[in-house]
Amino acid sequence: MLNYTEFLENKIVVAEKYGVDIYPNQLSEILLGHQGVIVPWCISGGRRAIFASFGLGKTLMQLEIAKQVIRITGKPFLICMPLAVVGEFRRDNEMLQTGHDVVYITDTDEVGELMPQIYVTNYERVRMGDIDAAAFGGVSFDEASIIRNLKTETTNYVLKHFKDVAFRFVATATPTPNDFIEILNYADFLGVIDRGHALTRFFQRDSTKAGHLTLYPHKKEEFWKWVSTWAVFINKPSDLGFDDTGYNLPKMNFHEVEVEIYSPDGYTDDNGQPKLFKKLAKGAKGAQEEKRTSIAERVAKTVEIVKQHPGKRFILWHHREAEREALEKAFKGYNTISVFGSQSNAEKEKHLIDFSEGKYDILITKPQIAGSGCNFQHVCHNMIFVGIDYRFNDFIQAIHRIFRFRQQFECNIWALYTNNETDVLKKLKTKWAQHIELNEEMINLVRNYGLNDSKIAADMKRQLFSKPRMAVVGDATVHNNDTTIVHHDMESNSTGMILTSIPFGDHYEYSDNYNDFGHNHGNEEFFKQMDYLTPELLRTLKPGRIAAIHVKDRIRYSYQNGTSFTTISDFSGQTVSHFEKHGFYLVGKITITTDVVRENNQTYRLTWGEQRKDATKMGVGLPEYVLLFRKAPSTFDNAYAYDPVIKKIDEYLLSLWQLDAHAYWKSSGDRFLSFDELSTMDMKTVFNKWRTYDPATIYNFQEHLRVCEDLAKCDRLSKLFMTIPPISNSEMVWTDINRMNTLNANQANRGKEKHICPLQLDIIERLIYRFTNDGDTVDDPFGGLFSTAYKALDLNRKAVSAELKPEYYDDGLFYLKSKEYKVAAQSLFDLLETA
Structure with missing residues (x-):
């Protein structure tokens, strides 16, 4: 098993090094201690992120990195940044004396031949595709909000066109708390991991809501350790062992100011009925509506606060143009400057630099415009959020324009919210607390x-x-234990059947151990680990006996397959190839149909709306399969197993065989229920009648569609599950399986963690009965909650099973012991009755 241990150790994911080592004497002497160790670490890694707190010198570090990369590659270096931050880089470049000019560009085609120097541009130019990434030896994204959102075209453009740049860096403050997609986008941009691999490796998917990801609790430590191999988190120099002199933050006074909004005409609900209080603003849409109707009151409160602090400079953050116009009107006569979207980049930059140099007393702007990159701590320590919304990153970035190192005064932050926006404020404060917690952990x-x-x-x-x-x-x-290790120690030719649901490649990880078969990068790596197990399964199975393997094909989302649409990975086909490679013979496939509506709710790939827009994008629901493999019998004289599975004539009747072999009912010419009948019956009755009717008739698609349309007309066609599914006529397509008939259902009822890929008890029972004899040992190498062992005991068989996750093992043991207790109790009652 030595090679197997080495295979497991090779799963450890750390960021590779893509750069070169440099010596400390090659760095600028002006760099401070923490900066002087971060820069060489970045250059050595070649693709690294600097998550440094506000005021720790990210601008200086990026300029030094640019200087070193130009020296190494002989090519120009590009720094992408928010609007109006160019001035900060030019000032720091003069101080650092890199020997290169900082040249602002809007389009690489217009510049012509690029010289080996530092070029800077705004994210707007990257969004528009004006910048050709191929011309640069290195690139750094300053305050890299451009790639924060997974779903934007800009993100996909950046990930596609910048992936060939040799040296790639990100420099930003601590990422948004629990916004893991942001961190994964940074990792993907840097090329330290594939985004799809990271999603399946570290995150559990909400099977009821597409796109909702949460970090596996047992993966939390590994995830952040992995992040630490390519990103440095630093709040102050002492985090890396350096002196904190000059890096003490001032006190922050955060003022929550409720602005009361009442209507003299009262309120009504969505149905027009009078209400005593207005409905609380919830969600982005509700918050925007509340903002629109409360501008006057919030602006009036802003004026009141500013007047209470005469002679003080203020930043007034707003979100709507109507708010800006109202603020400009209210502060007419004050020494104010407004920075807004329709101004030219040069104009925005000039106004922001003028404010940073103390030429204005009040700055009126949006967090999206000046909330990132600008340093105002030298001239201002007061700000007012004239309104709040759910965008925490904009909120925290804006705060740190003044609350940062080198600030000499206490900072006052006012957040104005209406009495109907308490939910918005609550969500902001929750994210803030998570932000602090994330910082501490890192x-x-x-x-x-x-x-x-x-x-x-x-x-x-x-x-x-x-x-x-x-x-x-x-x-x-x-x-x-690890199932490979368990089977390595099992006797040859000892099991009468293998019945299991193998992990679906790297689709899920069940435990925090590298032994986990789901803990692999892609199907190819998964089957490499199976290469250690499957020969043991073949060795331990009796000659001629069956291995029933439960699988499902894999959905490959657009970000995984490099297209703009969803595709399917033939995991079942790969499983067949794998087992045949190791000496098994495929003898059958049992198809278990799935509910297309439920599947769509999990994936969003089969929507009715998308089908109407373009049917070519829409595939079909993915069934599950039980693949039937056979180990070659000990002799090929008659192909019977060495220990054949024999059924007595009185227990396996001709009628049962016919149903097993080909269950098929001729049509009687009867019709199903009419619209009037459907509209008056309860859905349970409708479904039971359909379940009887459909297999008993020759299938008629138009009749099936008519029934669904009639149910839709009377508003009884569910959007959550398939109301009237096709009922199979064949024993090879099992649709009569109770999807809740699993030990998972017991887990949910007990409030315990559910196993991700359960095989239904009905299927397990049918397979065990069909392919084993009394007293045979049924082997489940991926035991989960020990469902297979549970049903094997029911059917007077023996069982052997392995499960890696301790929690599943404990819960499965509970179920087995409860089964043992019931059997013992039944035997005792039988004895009492006999007596």
């Missing part, structure tokens, strides 16, 4: 490991599984 990692990637990787090796357990419950033997 800074602790930096303090423990510094910038030592090798130390992190060595520590992550501890996640190989090392605490095996085993239990015997009746005739079932179950293991909490």
